[in-house]
Amino acid sequence: MDLSNGLGYAIMIAQVILLDLALGADNSAVIGMAAKNLNHKLRKKAILIGTAGAVIARFVLAVVATYLMQIPFLKTVGAVILLWIGMGLIAGEDDGEKEIKSSQTLGGAIRTIILADVIMSLDNVLAIVGATDGHLGMLAFGMVISVPIIVFGSTLVLKLMDRFPVAIYVAAMVIGWAAGGMIATDASLGLADGFKLPLEVALTFLILAAGYVRRRMRRPAAVPVNQSVEFDK
Numbered sequence: 001m002d003l004s005n006g007l008g009y010a011i012m013i014a015q016v017i018l019l020d021l022a023l024g025a026d027n028s029a030v031i032g033m034a035a036k037n038l039n040h041k042l043r044k045k046a047i048l049i050g051t052a053g054a055v056i057a058r059f060v061l062a063v064v065a066t067y068l069m070q071i072p073f074l075k076t077v078g079a080v081i082l083l084w085i086g087m088g089l090i091a092g093e094d095d096g097e098k099e100i101k102s103s104q105t106l107g108g109a110i111r112t113i114i115l116a117d118v119i120m121s122l123d124n125v126l127a128i129v130g131a132t133d134g135h136l137g138m139l140a141f142g143m144v145i146s147v148p149i150i151v152f153g154s155t156l157v158l159k160l161m162d163r164f165p166v167a168i169y170v171a172a173m174v175i176g177w178a179a180g181g182m183i184a185t186d187a188s189l190g191l192a193d194g195f196k197l198p199l200e201v202a203l204t205f206l207i208l209a210a211g212y213v214r215r216r217m218r219r220p221a222a223v224p225v226n227q228s229v230e231f232d233k
Contacts, residue, residue: 027150058117075182079203080179184196
């Protein structure tokens with residue numbers, strides 16, 4: 001794209017902003033789920049630190065994107081990790097009831113945010129690089145503008161989860177859908193375009209089912225403990 005005139009810059013800026021808005025939903029879902037079990041004071045800190053770390057990681061990804069995408073099955077491996085993270089977040093919905101030190105919980109949330117965001121950003125970064133034609137200044141602008149979008153989005157997700165607990169499953173569906181898209185577009189697999197939608201739908205339901213089963217399996221473990229305590233009394 002010709003950047004020698006103001007119109008060229010305006011079009012590119014509009015493209016970058018629209019891409020950030022469109023691609024920020026899945027990142028906001030992950031951040032919202034990761035920070036859900038923190039108290040309200042730590043949530044904001046986790047979102048800000050996690051987002052800052054994720055944006056820095058995105059910029060590094062953008063610089064080495066061409067080399068990264070040459071690694072066989074990279075997107076597939078990333079999608080599997082993403083699915084595991086999503087299932088764990090569903091299964092751990094009630095972990096906030098356990099007495100865990102806030103610092104450890106905060107650190108765990110930040111690590112989850114950065115790891116998941118980096119994995120999900122493989123496609124996002126390539127889209128931004130393509131939209132900016134590799135223009136370093138515009139690339140940096142795209143990374144910076146994504147910060148308020150993700151922070152606002154994740155804050156909104158958290159509010160929805162607090163008010164409507166079922167929203168955590170909706171967020172998990174977004175993660176599963178993103179993972180399906182990553183596998184379907186992995187060049188190393190050579191899948192036809194027709195596989196994309198079925199994979200997205202299948203992994204959306206897989207993450208919900210597996211996460212729900214893992215969560216149910218965790219609950220009975222606490223029952224014998226309570227019963228033994230009552231018996232001792």
